[in-house]
Amino acid sequence: MNYYGFAHPLRALLTHLDIAFHPIDIQVAQFLDWLAEARAKIPWANQLAQLNQLDSHDTARFMELIDGDQPLFHIASTLLFTYVGTPCIYYGTEVGLRGSHDPDNRRCMPWQQVTTSPYFAFFQQLIALRKQYVALQIGDFQLLYQDESSFVFARCYAEQRVLVAINLGHARDVCLPLWQLGLTSGEFSNALNAQHYEYRHGEMLITLEAKSAMILS
Numbered sequence: 001m002n003y004y005g006f007a008h009p010l011r012a013l014l015t016h017l018d019i020a021f022h023p024i025d026i027q028v029a030q031f032l033d034w035l036a037e038a039r040a041k042i043p044w045a046n047q048l049a050q051l052n053q054l055d056s057h058d059t060a061r062f063m064e065l066i067d068g069d070q071p072l073f074h075i076a077s078t079l080l081f082t083y084v085g086t087p088c089i090y091y092g093t094e095v096g097l098r099g100s101h102d103p104d105n106r107r108c109m110p111w112q113q114v115t116t117s118p119y120f121a122f123f124q125q126l127i128a129l130r131k132q133y134v135a136l137q138i139g140d141f142q143l144l145y146q147d148e149s150s151f152v153f154a155r156c157y158a159e160q161r162v163l164v165a166i167n168l169g170h171a172r173d174v175c176l177p178l179w180q181l182g183l184t185s186g187e188f189s190n191a192l193n194a195q196h197y198e199y200r201h202g203e204m205l206i207t208l209e210a211k212s213a214m215i216l217s
Contacts, residue, residue: 007056012024028150058102064100097110144181150168156181
């Protein structure tokens, strides 16, 4: 259960609560340093097998902690399926089930929400993408860009390159150094909406929408 290397830093960044659920304020740079430290301490094969989660029977529901903030939930869910490790879903998270600490986090599964939840289909998309791209399962992790409120990383395996862009702030344009991945010219597509981005001379300009996550493949 990868609390230290995923759940705790993600909660600190997105909900501003620490390991003991006390107030904390970390920035993107501190979040990325936390992840890097955790990766450095554990052999790669172990990292790939660790279970990443947003919440569990031992924690308050993530949706409760962000008070139903849909963009933040999309960001967290995207990281769950694209970061190093194995996604672990506590029942009900896929429909945005809320609940505070134990026993409130053990509410009955709201089966009636499966077909109506705005999150269930999104989780299905993320699962399909992870199954489709080996890079998201076992690919290397490489940070390409970061600033005070956004970051972009790549998962790479053989010839596959999948980019994940996270933005917690206002909309901004970002130039990505794809030459670091051995790429010179070509095209990426937004895996969630099929929008295309061309890159030349090893660089690609993308627009990060406010408070959003994007997967490019």
